[in-house]
Amino acid sequence: MKSQLVNEISGQRTFVVVLDPGEEAFAAVTAFAVDQKVGNASLTAIGAFERATVGWFDPNAKTYRKIPIDEQCEVLSAIGDVALGDDGKPSLHVHVVLGLSDGTTRGGHLLDGIVRPTLEITLVEAPGHLRRRKRPELGVALIDLDA
Amino acid sequence: MKSQLVNEISGQRTFVVVLDPGEEAFAAVTAFAVDQKVGNASLTAIGAFERATVGWFDPNAKTYRKIPIDEQCEVLSAIGDVALGDDGKPSLHVHVVLGLSDGTTRGGHLLDGIVRPTLEITLVEAPGHLRRRKRPELGVALIDLDA
Amino acid sequence: MKSQLVNEISGQRTFVVVLDPGEEAFAAVTAFAVDQKVGNASLTAIGAFERATVGWFDPNAKTYRKIPIDEQCEVLSAIGDVALGDDGKPSLHVHVVLGLSDGTTRGGHLLDGIVRPTLEITLVEAPGHLRRRKRPELGVALIDLDA
Secondary structure, three states: OOOEEEEEEEOEEEEEEOOOOOOOOOHHHHHHHHHHHOEEEEEEEEEEEEEEEEEEOOOOOOOOEEEEEEEEEEEEEEEEEEEEEEOEEEEEEEEEEEOOOOOOOEEEEEEEEEEEEEEEEEEEEEOOOOOEEHHHOOOOOEOOOOO | OOOEEEEEEEEEEEEEEEOOOOEEEHHHHHHHHHHHOOOOOEEEEEEEEEEEEEEEEEEOOOOOEEEEOOOOOOEEEEEEEEEEEEOOOOEEEEEEEEEEOOEEEEEEEEEEEEEEEEEEEEEOOOOOOOEEEEEOOOEEEEEEOOO | EEEEEEEEEOOOEEEEEOOOOOHHHHHHHHHHHHOOOOOOEEEEEEEEEEOOOOEEEEEOEEEEEEEEEEOOOEEEEEEEEEEEEEOOOEEEEEEEEEOOOOEEEEEEEEEEEEEEEEEEEEEEEOOOOEEEEOOOOOEEEEEOOOO
């Protein structure tokens, strides 16, 4: 992973982060957010994975159904946000659409994705922080703007 | 719906808007734009819907073909913009990609979507306003930068 | 193509670019970046194409497999970035998800797309420039933050 602070205006930092082949994207971006103390950000990214796991949230089971994508795929879109979790650490939430070799697509809540050959991320931070709170009755953590 | 003005720099306001279960997303974001007098903005969002209706624009019929998605789906991407319509009110244009329980996707021009459990929106406003004008010969309203 | 500089803050320019029916999107956005001397930017877009060609990167063949989409399709998401290529000129990288008339989707690395009736692009430039360098061992050009 390499990153560059491409702009900083009145507490709004914009980073370009580029992941290397073999890196697991969710962990790498989380580590970046921890390292840079990011508590409130949105991001977009494109690139490709050699394989990934996405999730579909089952509101009855209150958990994510895991969907493995075991093939080289374009990351057609990755959109996400960063808030602080219940533990006070940066919590990343990213959804992806993946393009297969025949042009069809798959997608879901990003659980993990192994980069090949690149993932190009633009992350725009806002000052302060947001809170993401576990909601046991729903089975998921949601941004809580009252927190 | 809750919202927070997370940054304001030289007339550029950035909002995080979080929708609640049961809210209809298109109406809720439009209401937010009206309330905040947003005349020029772009947005991205992720979350999930319990059901939605998307449209595919048929250039021959000059209208949208409605495609119902009657199942719980991840909002893998929502990308949109706000301009002022012919009536001078904020006019929202959003396209979505939705992820089904088997990881396949559907998508289109967002007509309506019922949130479950959340929709997390980042909206960046620019100063001034853009105009979206009805184009009867096309059957659709398009941003008119000459207006 | 029409464009408007909707905001400029401390060297960060935000443009709205609207493409016209019949324009080829990749060439048009590249021409815009050349004209405006954009060396570092991210973009999102929505709209529709009457036809397009997308690519899936084959890491073994080290080239893109071309996938033609020969029908009217919604541009559900277009996410991309601009850097300077080895020739010093703006180099555009865009991935798209396209929505067909039945609500299914296709997508890939954007090679070309003919606009019908519009493509609405928000492009946010950062100061300075990034470099995209050809990597013959991979068969692709990647952003090089050390350059």
